[in-house]
Amino acid sequence: MPKLIVANFKMHGTQPFIEDWFTNFPLEKASSKHVVVALPATYLASFRDYGLCLSGQNVSSMEKGAFTSQISAEMLKDCGASYCIIGHSEAREQLNESNESIHDKYLQLKDANIQSIFCVGESLEVKESKMTESHLEDQLSAFDNDSEGLIIAYEPIWAIGTGLVPTISEITEVVTNIKERFNNPVKVLYGGSVNASNAQNLLEKTNIDGLLVGGASLNPQEFAKIAQLC
Numbered sequence: 001m002p003k004l005i006v007a008n009f010k011m012h013g014t015q016p017f018i019e020d021w022f023t024n025f026p027l028e029k030a031s032s033k034h035v036v037v038a039l040p041a042t043y044l045a046s047f048r049d050y051g052l053c054l055s056g057q058n059v060s061s062m063e064k065g066a067f068t069s070q071i072s073a074e075m076l077k078d079c080g081a082s083y084c085i086i087g088h089s090e091a092r093e094q095l096n097e098s099n100e101s102i103h104d105k106y107l108q109l110k111d112a113n114i115q116s117i118f119c120v121g122e123s124l125e126v127k128e129s130k131m132t133e134s135h136l137e138d139q140l141s142a143f144d145n146d147s148e149g150l151i152i153a154y155e156p157i158w159a160i161g162t163g164l165v166p167t168i169s170e171i172t173e174v175v176t177n178i179k180e181r182f183n184n185p186v187k188v189l190y191g192g193s194v195n196a197s198n199a200q201n202l203l204e205k206t207n208i209d210g211l212l213v214g215g216a217s218l219n220p221q222e223f224a225k226i227a228q229l230c
């Protein structure tokens with residue numbers, strides 16, 4: 001069973017940039033079922049038939065109604081998304097998202113039959129005060145132990161876009177704790193400064209089930225190198 005590899009484009013790309021990206025992504029689409037691309041929502045529909053799974057980067061916690069600017073789970077589904085990232089640290093911080101609202105997003109996605117990729121991760125301050133475990137537990141607290149089919153992305157905030165990556169034993173410990181918290185199998189991805197040079201070590205030496213890749217995913221050749229390892 002291949003590991004899951006997710007490209008997070010964040011707020012990057014234009015129609016021609018993404019067309020070039022797909023044209024230059026060198027792997028056979030048929031052998032890339034484990035590859036997911038989280039595009040800005042405005043481009044999802046245009047790339048729904050390009051052969052890779054698509055993901056949203058966020059979703060409303062509400063089903064529908066007077067929520068100007070928001071995008072519902074049903075709308076993402078209509079545009080071809082089968083996954084959606086929720087709880088990314090950038091959205092938590094910039095959009096002031098709470099653990100409760102993120103859990104509501106998860107429920108909306110579940111109803112729309114979209115797989116959530118639920119992000120958790122600690123700041124440097126939390127890490128340095130050795131509070132990572134309780135911080136992650138707090139972020140997971142809205143999910144009961146019997147939740148099924150979860151995909152969780154462990155993304156330490158201090159590792160995102162910085163070139164810093166936790167040690168193999170730090171990642172393994174966090175991932176083990178997350179998996180042990182649930183009674184059913186959960187997949188745990190790692191994200192934060194993953195690139196073609198460090199991906200193999202992370203995949204082989206830790207117990208992660210895949211990778212969430214930001215900056216390095218914007219280069220289709222580099223992203224394909226990582227995807228090939230999964």
Ligand code: PGA
Nearest residue numbers: 160161192193213214215
């Ligand atoms: P990065 O971002 O790979 O650029 O560190 C990862 C993410 O934020 O998902």
